[in-house]
Amino acid sequence: MRTHRLALLAAGFLLAALPAKPQSGGELRFVLRSEPKTFDPMLVDEEASETIRYLTGGVLIRVNRKTQALEPELAVSWKVSEGGKKISFRAREGLLFSDGTPFTAEDVAFTMQKLMNPDLHSPTGDSFRSSQGPVRVTTANPRDVTIEFPAPVAGLERLFDQVAVVSSHSPKKEAAVLGPFVVAEYKSGSYVLLKRNPLYWKKDARGRRLPYLDSIRLDIQQNRDLELLRFKRNEIQLINSLDASYFENLAKEAPSAVRDIGPSLDSEQIWFNQVPSAPIPDYKKNWFRSTSFRLAISEAINRDDLCRVVFGSHARPAVGPVSPANLFWFDKSLQPHPYDPQAALRRLQQEGFRLDGHVLNDPGGHAVEFSVVTNAGNKYREQMAAMIQQDLEQIGIRLNIVTLDFPSLIERISRTFDYELCLLGLVNVDLDPSAQMSVWLSSSSNHQWNPEQKSPATSWEAEIDRLMQAQASTNDQNQRKRYFDQVQKIVWEQQPFIYLVNKNALVVISPALANTSPVVLRPQTFWNVETLYFSNQGRGASQ
Amino acid sequence: MTQATPLLSLRLSVDYPDKPSVLRNLSLEMYHGETLGLIGQSGSGKSTLALAILRLLHLHRGEPRGEIWFQGRNLVDRSEREMRSVRGRELGLVLQSPLSALNPALRIDTQLEEAWRAHAEGSRDAARKTILETMSSVSLPAERSFLRRYPSQLSVGQAQRVLIALAILHRPALLIADEPTSALDVITQSEILQLFQRLNREFGIAILYISHDLLSVASLCHRIAILYDGEIVECAPPSQIFGAPQHSYTQKLVAALPRGPFLDFHNDKLGSPASIADEDECAERSAKLSPR
Amino acid sequence: MKFLRQTAAVFLVAIFIATLFAGILAPAPYARQFRESPNALPSRIHLLGTDELGRDLFSRLLYGSRVSLLLAPAASLLATIIAALVGGVAGYVGGWIERIALAGTDLSMSLPWLFLLLTVRAVLPLNLPPAASLLITFGLLGFFGWAASARVICAGARGLRNSDFVLQAKACGCSSQRVLLQQVLPNLRPVLYAQFLISIPVFILTEANLGILGLGVSEPLPSWGGLLRGLENWSAVQANPARLAPLVLLFVVVSCFQLVMPQEDFAS
């Protein structure tokens, strides 16, 4: 053992003189934060299973996590036609599944048929289902396959990033994969061991077969503190989506390992209850339905302070529903509402509010006081609420903070509507605005501030409805972007959601790993897993 | 004395759940102002009888049957509320072990006041007055500082006197003393005996003096009742008990006594117990002797 | 012993006075956020440093002490009184009353309090002023926190039920109620003190956990429970050990209570 390590070190010295050349071998380790619920790529609906699908599955089209552009993978080319109803792929030739079965267009057809079978209840399949009716899949020859949906599907091509192709006739079923790794061992509650797929089709520039790594060990570990500890002990090499406080903690000990990669897609926001039937006094409903009131609140909140104090500067003031991290869809013309309590007060005074001493009164003489609910146990939200409380006090508004357990909170915001202001976060995994359809349509149950409306309560909600429908029914990306920019603008002007901050994506990567390039899109650190490798020193440490 | 209606006249059987027939149709009579010694060996049911008269036997899960005529009323027919007004006011009880019978958590004046309030209403001063009187009548220092003591700060003899004070606070017609001297040394024992004698003479309180010690009751009591096997087997003045015991058990008891020249029970003098010498002097002595 | 007791008493009085005059003694309002200096170390301006939001920890400790020191003992007193009544009566009377009472305490100990408290929160309006939520919280603690104590007290009372002095008191004509109140309860005093004392720190900590259910002392009002919750952030504690001050104070105050409480002086 010892001599072996010495030999490796010696080799390291020799190679140091040469230009960096990727080293094969080694085992990468990181943790899954929950038990993977399934290994079937069609049934994935949580992060742990998604991680395994990403590492093992081969897809026709990949969203490059760095450029956010589409790249051909198993398909050498594709074409969308009939306004997003139909897509044709040309499959890459000469590829083998991990068990040696050849890959053909037939496998793609099989995969799509299986995925779209309503009886399977595949969450991935559901994202393709824009309307009722059968999906027609035809293979003209072993290379070409065409899929036709009953109606146009918005952002159709991107959805294929989630579709891992399975073999139509391999006896190993979905265990035969086209991705860089295969599942070798799984011990429930303990770990998943992935081994290099020796038949993986990609090669590096020098013609060497990828991936470089021999294996990946995914330990199942819920506790974040333990995860951090294991990193410090050099037992794991990657941590995704780190908390700001852990980040600071680790930054002191291992400054070269922590990386802040800028604003993520996730946002934190507040919204007022605008449900007409809500069990709150009418005068309060009038406040909450007033655009000026919402804008004034937005202007009274010091977002810079939130970012700096609560998140230790690992957050950016948020503008709207799209994070600046979303390169294509973000509307660059918008700026976060500036912190200006005087302007906020003026705006309120124009609406007939009066500041008497330290208390703001509405035109009817009611003191402006309301409560914010948020989920208990989330330190950041509790702290943000306390800071907003202080900010609003500056303009004479009294804010009461109520932390609730999650089920009670959901009950209040989506069933009884017995709340006034809610503070919650939104996790965005998808770049495409179609994924947010259910939030913006006024008839939807996820239209949080006033869900399931028979007809739009306001003209601007009607306009958002129209724009969302319009962007979904065309396949011209630039046209869609123009529509969705308008949605962002309306939301910015109306503030149904008052966006507070975009948390930065924070990750930890062992310096032993080379060729790393973390990004804000999931899976942040290992999106380019096939080209990751251990540098020489690192390999010694990982033995 | 013998012609008057008895102060107490009872006929009792008592069963315990796991020990039936502790008392079997026992009958006993007592007269006003009389001192009756009840003698029986340990476990013969003396305490059982005492509690049965006060109708407190249920606290020990005993089941009495029979009748208890006290001052012309059958106590068995009384309600609990009526019994409460009898207990402590007309019927006093002094328990066997003075230290455990006093509440360790309460100062003695509190306990005395509690007993006073059970049958009297009035200001603290009124209570205080009665308490101080009673204290001096049981030859305890009638001082505030003494009254402020906790039971643990008393000698056993003092504690026994406090207990007696508790029992006679309302000048009951009958005082039942359940082996009041068994825990005491010989000198204190005789002082307590003299105290009982004086209470009997001064206040005319009839005393049912329970003991397993024949000698100690001999000087005090007008009559002695012998309890054996759940029954009173013999009841007679001391002279007769000592001189001519009838029942074989009594004979055995008398025979077991140590003999000495000072014990001459044929002398009729014992018929008048009041003749015992100068008890005031004794009381004084006890006060001085008591620790602290 | 006496010296210790006096020191403890002086200390407690000093703390009480300090909390009462928190308004004068505190260098800053408890809610004031010095946003330029969050997580500050102790300094002349911030004696104990500041918390994550830049609030002066010393001021928060003073005000938090006021809340917890007044209310936790009050809640504890309430719980102990209820426990004394239930446990005392049950143990003293015995029989089926005791059995019912014990079943009641068992039931209340096994109740899913979480759900009851959730219901309470659901019934209460959201816009509770902090002071009201504070009173409700400690009121709830008092009302719900008696069961364990009641069992202990019941066991004590049962031991006294057959004692000679109870018999003697009854033989003096005292009524059952008076015997219970005047004879039995004073003997339970040491147990009651102990239960009272034990409950105080328990309630202080429970209050902190109630925050999770939207009860508890709400922001920005500080309480010891809330301040202790700040200790969960271990790296912040390492950076500024003065953050342990609430824990130390809690420990000292509870010890002082223990010392000052009258012992069984009747057995001296």
Ligand SMILES: Nc1ncnc2c1ncn2[C@@H]1O[C@H](COP(=O)(O)OP(=O)(O)OP(=O)(O)O)[C@@H](O)[C@H]1O
């Ligand atoms: N609570 C009880 N349950 C069952 N049996 C009892 C109970 N109390 C007393 N006994 C029994 O009844 C009998 C009489 O008891 P008691 O206490 O009256 O005797 P005693 O004559 O007072 O004895 P001592 O001289 O020891 O005080 C004893 O044999 C005793 O075992």
Ligand SMILES: [Mg+2]
């Ligand atoms: Mg006895």
